[in-house]
Amino acid sequence: MKILAVDDDPVFLELLLRTLRSQGHADVTTAGSAREALALLANAQRPFDCLLLDIQMPEINGVQLCQAVRGLEVYRRTPIVMITAMSGKSFVDDAFTAGATDYITKPLDRLELKARMGMVARLHDERQRMAVLERQTAPNASLPEFRVDFAAPLLIPGVDRAFEYLALENYLLTLGIKRLYSVGAFAINIENADLIFSKTNAAAFVNMLGDVATAILDGLKTEQVMLSYAGGGNFVILVQRNFSIDVEELALMIDLVLGDFESIYTADRIPMPRIRIGELVRGSIFASTRPTRILDQAIETAQPKAAGKPGTRGLAA
Amino acid sequence: MTPLRQSLVPERPGSAPREAVAPGLAAIQARFLELICDRVLVFETLKKDLEANRKPALALTRIADLAHKIAGVAATLGFPHAGELAADVERAVRDGAAAGMPALQTWERVSPTLEQFLDELESLLDD
Incomplete structure (x- = not known):
């Protein structure tokens, strides 16, 4: 290295x-x-x-x-x-x-x-893998060997304000329990992510994640957030403690932005992503568990009742 | 990521004497001590500036910057007490600035710690 x-x-x-x-x-x-x-x-x-x-x-x-x-x-x-x-x-x-x-x-x-x-x-190593993916998701890319693990975190290519999930965890660990009170987290789940995953190739799935990430960031109307894709169709957004979410308005904004892509999804026979916004979880100085626990808690509140997790699949399916 | 904390040298709070360091570190330790010689002189000059009220804010910033450098390496090179005092000096200056305290008022607070720190540095040079 x-x-x-x-x-x-x-x-x-x-x-x-x-x-x-x-x-x-x-x-x-x-x-x-x-x-x-x-x-x-x-x-x-x-x-x-x-x-x-x-x-x-x-x-x-x-x-x-x-x-x-x-x-x-x-x-x-x-x-x-x-x-x-x-x-x-x-x-x-x-x-x-x-x-x-x-x-x-x-x-x-x-x-x-x-x-x-x-x-x-x-x-x-992961970034090397992502560089290969970016080349493959580029227009006119040749048939790739790239594989995406549905459950694994991913740094979304082409979204400048998206963070590596590991960086988000490192940030919370650096803050530590004592300073955790200053942040909050919420998650956004793509309810039909597994269906989209099963109906598309890896490149199209990653492109869909990029569309959703862009829609979330546009909908939040603030730059004071850290967004990351945690895998399994879940985005986690880290915010300042005093941040408040208007769930209905945010969902509307995200749908509006995603609506711009509808004709492309229809033409490619890809289901439109349906999003579900979880609750805002705030860090607590009284928490005795690891600081990254708020990410897990945020993801939990955004899950539909019965979430399935398909395994790894390749692009050339 | 599991937080791991194990210094290259064992900590011995409040100790002034030089601690044994790994053989490969001896050359870096010698270089550190050479720089300490120069830095003590710079600290003394900055002290005089503050005592004469010559650009006190700038002098304090330079004191904090120099202390920051020493705080970053002293413990690893076998001088944990000097490292702690350096961190104390830096923190006191930065806290004063963050609170919007006038430079001379900050200096009054920093001065005793800086004296203690300089005594510690000089004792390292005497060893």
Whole structure:
């Protein structure tokens, strides 16, 4: 895995470099500033597979750098791990909103770094798979071998404001129980997702998810949300605690946007997605379970009475 | 993702003496101490700026930035107490700014912690 680590402290960079190498990551490049990092990204013959960014740097800070990196087409989905001594919620929010995948705090902890880099490696593999999917869902793509697991989370291609489900979980874990009270979550279930899955190929199914994600984001009328596809026809939306949903209005807005695609769905003989909006679940400081539990709870409230989960299927069905 | 916490060196709250570090870290530790020499001098200059009321807000920001750098690596390199004090200094400055406190008022609060921190850094250099 080709890694770029950015920090304005040379001692920390040396320490990080040494620790990464001791964990088997031999291909690590370092940069002492955001400008140097952007130059390295622009001139790299082969793109970096992972970026580790310090937040607090002079001139362009790590959050701004993260935003700039996400603006580069080739780095839209590259795992970005923020590293900093600061762990205040605003920094965490800023980092994830800017597109960070994960967040770890200084002082550097060898085992934690190893665990996070393991996660990054898995994400990297998943992103490689998604890149293949994007090529295959492009117009005039040749017959692909790609497979979609109905139950598995998916980063929806082409929806800029969609987050990796793992990033959403990482965000909640970073907030921890104590700061969980500041967020809420609700889910939107595509009631007939399994039917659509069974009647279409993988590419058409993913395109349908993209249509629904776009409709949800348009319907919410706010950018202060984090949306992710959790698998099984379920989208989860993370919101600020004071967010309120007008379920009827949101459902109407989503239907309106999806209505624009109706003729295409009819022509392709694909059932129109029917959505079901769950209840808003708020985080609690009294919760003794893991912070990601609110995602599960949100999904539970959006389920129809008897939900079925078909297995994996291929595109060329 | 399971939160994992195990420092490269064992924590020993309140300890000033240098702790043993893995052999590969010795070179980085030496570099850190070289930089500490320079940074102590910078801290002293910034202190004088604050005492003379010369661009106090800027001086405080630079103090926080320098302390931030030390907080990020000190514990890993065998200096947990210096790391904690650095984090305390940074936090005190940032909290003052976040609360909209005038720079000199923040300085009054930060000053004792900074003194303690500088004493700790100097003791590392004496070892």
